[in-house]
Amino acid sequence: MKYTPAALLAIASLAARRAGEHVIANLDRRDETDSLSRHDVKHRLDVESQEVATATILAACPDYPILGEETCDTPLPDAPAQWVIDPIDGTVNFFHGLPWWCSSVAIQANGRSLAGAVYAPQLGLLFEASIDTPALCNGIPITVSHIADPSLALIHTGADKSDVSGRSFKFMRAIGAIAQRMRITGAAALDICMVAAGNAEAYFEPGIYLWDIAAARLILERAGGKCEILRSYENYRMAVLTTNAVIHDRIKEELDPLFDHP
Numbered sequence: 001m002k003y004t005p006a007a008l009l010a011i012a013s014l015a016a017r018r019a020g021e022h023v024i025a026n027l028d029r030r031d032e033t034d035s036l037s038r039h040d041v042k043h044r045l046d047v048e049s050q051e052v053a054t055a056t057i058l059a060a061c062p063d064y065p066i067l068g069e070e071t072c073d074t075p076l077p078d079a080p081a082q083w084v085i086d087p088i089d090g091t092v093n094f095f096h097g098l099p100w101w102c103s104s105v106a107i108q109a110n111g112r113s114l115a116g117a118v119y120a121p122q123l124g125l126l127f128e129a130s131i132d133t134p135a136l137c138n139g140i141p142i143t144v145s146h147i148a149d150p151s152l153a154l155i156h157t158g159a160d161k162s163d164v165s166g167r168s169f170k171f172m173r174a175i176g177a178i179a180q181r182m183r184i185t186g187a188a189a190l191d192i193c194m195v196a197a198g199n200a201e202a203y204f205e206p207g208i209y210l211w212d213i214a215a216a217r218l219i220l221e222r223a224g225g226k227c228e229i230l231r232s233y234e235n236y237r238m239a240v241l242t243t244n245a246v247i248h249d250r251i252k253e254e255l256d257p258l259f260d261h262p
């Protein structure tokens with residue numbers, strides 16, 4: 001590859017920042033949705049900020065295709081690497097005016113993230129990492145927590161948006177039983193960055209998408225954490241467990257058997 005990890009990270013960070021800044025510049029358009037459903041919102045600014053991120057990436061690196069949440073139905077050509085964009089992770093939060101959302105950009109090769117950035121403009125947080133640079137939050141190195149006892153753990157989770165049958169609740173019940181406290185904050189990339197920064201011990205979700213986690217998982221891994229895809233489904237969907245690493249096996253032990261229960 002002709003780009004260094006540091007160069008790829010600079011592009012990812014710029015694209016995530018520009019996507020987030022486009023949203024911030026248009027906060028008065030918070031109610032401009034393309035569709036609203038019981039578990040999801042398709043927002044006009046999601047589409048526009050993906051276009052902003054795409055233009056930023058293509059200006060600096062036209063060599064690789066781009067998988068974006070808003071264009072995920074378009075098949076990508078075979079290529080040695082691909083960019084992955086989630087223009088607004090936490091769209092439902094954003095729609096309601098909750099500042100807990102972010103723009104996420106990563107580049108992956110062979111399923112592995114090489115560089116990634118997660119920008120939460122209303123929280124003033126920029127998380128970044130590449131395969132040969134440390135995980136940073138606003139330029140300062142971050143590391144995972146050392147809590148090894150699940151009963152002292154803060155565990156973030158979420159309800160899979162395609163989960164109309166409430167399947168997510170059996171996992172939530174189990175997390176509630178093992179954790180010190182469970183949190184459902186509504187933006188997976190930020191949940192994972194919280195684990196990376198040592199502000200939570202784990203994040204689990206039974207149905208999440210590649211663009212939600214592509215950047216954040218690298219940030220977590222570079223901060224000393226562990227990310228494991230517990231199940232893979234079609235259309236870029238998966239069940240994921242991310243932890244501070246020391247607590248990983250204990251939480252997996254509790255959650256993994258539940259996939260096989262109705």
Ligand code: IPD
Nearest residue numbers: 089090091158159161186187188
């Ligand atoms: C969603 C958020 C949410 C998670 C959903 C995701 P989106 O992403 O990350 O926290 O529970 O599963 O789909 O749709 O806001 O990009």
